[in-house]
Amino acid sequence: MKYVIINGSPRRKNTWKMVEYAKNNLKGDFEEIHLMKEKIPLCNGCYNCIVEGEDKCPHNDKIKPIIDKMKEADGIIIACPVYALNVTALLKNFFDHTAYLYHRPEFFTKKALVVVSTAGIGQKDVAKYIDETxxxxxxNKVYKITYAYGAKDLPDIKNIDEISKKFGKDVGSKKLHGPKLGDIVFFDVWKAMALSNNPIEADKEFWFKNDLVNKDFAPEVKLNIFKKLFSKVMFLILKRVIK
Structure with missing residues (x-):
């Protein structure tokens, strides 16, 4: 198995210690991407990645290599401490550069592990935000390890072992989980937008090129009968709303 680790911390201290414990339970090769070293310029909100295509991002030379490594990996690990009750500026800036993936999702066959630490509070909310992103x-599936260090030196090793082992086993199984209903709704939203009378051209090209406009969800992920019906009905509703 091949794992890529995105380190959103400017340091390698508490959060990285948790990552190292998790790695002990994962078999494979690891590639580390430390965002502090990448020196990604701040996202300037130009919308180029969404409207014209991600290759038109002025910082594409920094972002594309990271995205490519994530696509090549079997498992993705996102590590980040809590800074002012949120993710670090490093990770937020990287996420801002990937806004186009909200419109044109590409990681349907990937599984991820989110590792968050804090000296105080906010770890669960930060992990939830990363999960939603x-x-x-x-x-396809996101596992979360959160821990509040406080005055303690060692993280909850038992919890790290348990969750990281589940993550590794799931990655190795190659099994894909059925999506949540909310994920299906967003899939149908973007599909309906691609088929609208005034679509974003980059979105339209993506959804037609990958034949997603004719699918109830990503073709690699199987839906049960209920979720298939749910997707069809939801799409018909959204198609009427988004014209």
């Missing part, structure tokens, strides 16, 4: 990218 990854799900909008299309990520």
């Amino acid at each position: 990854l799900r909008h990218w299309g990520v």
Whole structure:
């Protein structure tokens, strides 16, 4: 198995210690991407990645290599401490550069592990935010490890072992999980927008090129009868709303 680790911390201290414990339970090769070293310029909100295509991002030379490594990996690990009750500026800036993935999700066959630490509070909310972002990218399953260090030196090793082992086993199984209903709704939203009278051209090209406009969800992910029906009905409703 091949794992890529995105380190959203400017340091390698508490959060990275948790990552190292998790790695002990994962078999495979690891590639580390430390966002502090990548020196990604701040997203300037130009919307180029959404409207014209991600290759038109002025910082595409920094972002594309990271995205490509994530696509090549079997498992993705996102590590981030809590800074002012949110993710670090490093990770938020990277996420801002991937806004196009909300419109054009590509990670339907990937699974991810989110590792968050804090000296105080906010770890669960930060992990939830990262989880939601990854799900909008299309990520099939997200596992979360959170821990409040406080005055303690060692993290909850038992919890790290348990969750990281489940993550590794799931990645190795190659099994894909059925999506949540909310994930299906967003899939249908973007599909309906691609078929609207005034679509974003980059979105339209993506959805037609990958034949997603004719699918109830990503073709690699199987839906049960209920979820198939739910997707069809939801799409018909959204198609009427988004014209």
